[in-house]
Amino acid sequence: WYWAFTYPNVSESFELHVPICKAVRLNMRSNDVLHSFYVPAFRAKQDVIPGRVNVLWFRPILEGQYTLFCTEYCGDNHSEMMAKVEVHSEESFQKKLVELNKHPESPVAHGEWLYERKGCKGCHSLDPTKVVIGPSFAGAWNIEFDTSAGQKVKFDDAYFIESLESPQAKMKPEFVKASQMPSYKGRLKPNEVDALKAMLKALEDGQITQEERDAIPAPTEGQVPAAEQTGATASN
Structure with missing residues (x-):
């Protein structure tokens, strides 16, 4: 039971990192059953449906860490289907992308x-x-x-x-x-x-x-480039 996010030129992640004061578009789909994307602090909610892409726009205005929940019962571990959403300054956001997309050489x-x-x-x-x-x-x-x-x-x-x-x-x-x-x-x-x-x-x-x-960077588990377009996938 997890959320995954993919962005242009950046690896898949399990946290959502976005820049402050920029419009973010999520193209969302489910790999299995009905889920629902909900970040209470953003007042942002949208169903995530198998076989279909639903779009959600939001514009974060405060830096910080927030929690993403699934609000549609999706199976045994529904209550554990959460993820971190972090809103960054533009400078911090760009640094995060570089950091998260750099993998070990070995x-x-x-x-x-x-x-x-x-x-x-x-x-x-x-x-x-x-x-x-x-x-x-x-x-x-x-x-x-x-x-x-x-x-x-x-x-x-x-x-x-x-x-x-x-x-x-x-x-x-x-x-x-x-x-x-x-x-x-x-x-x-x-x-x-x-x-x-x-x-x-x-x-x-x-x-x-x-x-x-x-040598492995600590798994903050996020990565995303952003303000333009992001893919969000829900799976259990």
């Missing part, structure tokens, strides 16, 4: 950076003992398992690409009912796919070092 650290910002973390943990919604990524690489259709599959490069593009194609039986993952086809650059694979392989080998973790 492929493994870049993979963790993407994991924090592309929606992976909302469903997949990095802890072998913890299940969020989907299976944990810890130790998943190179593991063989039986799918819900009875096929034997190995978690390798081919399976990873197929699962990004067609998430419901080959699933573990215990996660069939939980799987509402949208397709990531066309949403990741080739170097981003490679970085995520590097992270998964490092998790298998236990090779993610503290140095690589320290």
